[in-house]
Amino acid sequence: MSDERIWTAALVVIGDEILSGRTQDRNVAQLATWLNVQGIRLSEVRIVADRTDAIVEAVNTLRARNDYLFTTGGIGPTHDDITVDAIASAVGVDVVDHPEALAVLGDYYAAKGGLNAVRARMARVPDGASLIENRVSGAPGIRWGNIFIMAGVPHITAGMLDRLTGTLEGGRPVVSATLGCWVAESEVADLLRQTERSRTGLSIGSYPLFREGRVGxxxxxxxxxxxxxxAAMADLSTALTMAGHQPIAGGI
Amino acid sequence: MSDERIWTAALVVIGDEILSGRTQDRNVAQLATWLNVQGIRLSEVRIVADRTDAIVEAVNTLRARNDYLFTTGGIGPTHDDITVDAIASAVGVDVVDHPEALAVLGDYYAAKGGLNAVRARMARVPDGASLIENRVSGAPGIRWGNIFIMAGVPHITAGMLDRLTGTLEGGRPVVSATLGCWVAESEVADLLRQTERSRTGLSIGSYPLFREGRVGxxxxxxxxxxxxxxAAMADLSTALTMAGHQPIAGGI
Known part of the structure; x- marks a missing residue:
């Protein structure tokens, strides 16, 4: 078990709107959940501004030490959409028009005034890229090597992830289960630590909450x-009960 | 205007629960909004696992290139709470018991069975630190130099930020205003770019949305x-109107 290959991915969220507090990110949780089903762990996330140097640094650091790198945001047609150019610069290739993307965009905009120079910007990809189908709107996602360039709008990203389901090599998904308890975590810290240490490949996270004046x-x-x-759930349930607490399966 | 000093902060979110997708982060948006009121810009965020090496790398990189560094998460009493030790290691100091924190925790737990060794873990700080009052629960936040070590639970973090309001030096807050329009951003990309370029110190972000079958x-x-x-809002409103679109103040 302990020498099992663990597959990892990182995410670069590109967007001034997240860093300004205007927009609540949804893509971290969405990607994390999807990756786990693929048997891939999200190892780290960076949220960077719409600035080429910030994107290049994050992309090059994270792609080197993970099996996969995802980005969200900055692939639209406006002046603040610089993701494709920044990633091409990071990996040292030119930006080229992708013929299939031009065709897809031509179809999408056929009844909306046709493809113009601005809309055609969304067919630009780092040289050597392939496309990820966008079932929701026009502009496709882009795959270049182990880099997956996704939309910023969460439901468009969801559609792109759906297209990628089952196509990435991964390991065994992480399985998790939750026990809740109306107890201050400080009271059970020792038994949590002991339970975690008693089995190889096990981790236990403790997440306090404060609800209606109660601590749990x-x-x-x-x-x-x-x-x-x-086995760990059974151990933990027994240990909590023996310490005089009432474990609640599924959490509180 | 252009040589105005810009104050920046970075955030390190520490927590396997965010990277697993179990918990939706709320602290990025909360901190970003609060920082802006202080005249400080959130320049980048990293979300890292509960692992010392990951925390040390993020803390040391980001504190060197920002005026302030905030962390959230990992300051409780359980085995997965390693933030204080990791940050002490990052800055090269010992971990010590803070007498005032011991007193605060002693008061907090007086009616709850008293302070024990596990609870006293929350009084451990990097040597030289001061405390940030926690008005919600027991364990205080910690300030060490330009590093602010905050809770992971968002409403506890909110209370700590409230205590810090007005105490950090910053510049002028960023002012923003929003115009919405039921138009594909590709149709107005050129006028957005021209409006942005026409004034110094101005940035315009374009955020597409898809609602009830409409594009805006x-x-x-x-x-x-x-x-x-x-002035830029007036320019943009005029330009959109002249292009045959209907700008909506406040956004859609």
Whole structure:
């Protein structure tokens, strides 16, 4: 188990609108959840401004140390959409028009006044790229090597991820289960630590909450081995009960 | 205007629960909004796992190139709370017990069974740190130099930020205003670019949306000079109207 290959991905969120607080990001949680089903772990995320140097630094650092790199945002037709140029610069290739993307955009805009120079900007890709179908709007996503360039609008990104489902090599998905308890986590810190250490490949996260004047916590048990999760959940439930607390399956 | 000092901050979100997709982060948007009121810009965010090496790398890179560095998460009493140790390691100091934090925690837990070794873990700080009052629960936040170590639970972080309001040196807040329009952004890309270029210190973001089968966009005008924002909003409104579109103040 312990020498099992772990596949990782990183995400670069590109967008002044996230850093200004105007827009609440949804793509981190969405991508994390989708990746886990593919057997890939989201290892780190960077949120950077619409600036070429910031994008290049993040892309080159993260693509080198992960199996896959995803980006969201900045692939539209306006002046603040610089993702394609920045990634081409990061990987050292030219930006070229993708013939299939031009055809897709030509169809999409046929009844909307046709393809013009501005709309054709969305057919520009780093040289050597392939396309990721966009089922929601016109502009396709882009794959270049291990880099996946996705939309910023979450439901468009969702459609692109749906197209990629099952196409990326991964390992075993992480399995998780949750126990809740109306107890301050400080009271059970030792038993959590002991339970985690008792099994290989197990991690336990403790997430406090404060609700209606009550203090509680959720304990999330994670492993890539279902049997380890099941056994750890049983251990933890027993330990909490023996310490005088009432574990609540599924969390609170 | 153009040589005005711009104050920046970065954020390191520490937490496997964000990277697993289990928890939707709220602290990025919350901190960004608060920082702007202080006249400080959030320049970049990294979301890293509960791993010392990942925290150290992010903290040391980002604190060197920003006026302020904030972290959220990992300051509780359980085994997965490693933020204080990681940051002490990053800045090269020991971890020590903070007497005032011990007193605060002693008061907080007086009616809850008293302070024990596990709870006292939350009084550990990097040597030389001061405290940030936590008005919601027991464990205080921590300031060490330009590093602000905050809770992960958003409403606890909110209370800590409230305590810091007005205490950090910043510049002029960024002012923004929004115009919406039921138009594909590709149709107005040129006039957006021209409007942005026509004034110094102005940025215009274009954010497409797809609602009930209609295509639209919001255009967000930003500057640290209110007069520039006002003038740019008037320019943009006129340009959209002359191009046959209907600008909607406040956005759609």
């Amino acid at each position: 916590a959720n304990f999330v048990v994670r492993s890539s081995d279902q049997a380890v999760v099941d | 966009a919001n255009f967000v005008v930003r500057s640290s000079d209110q007069a520039v924002v006002d």
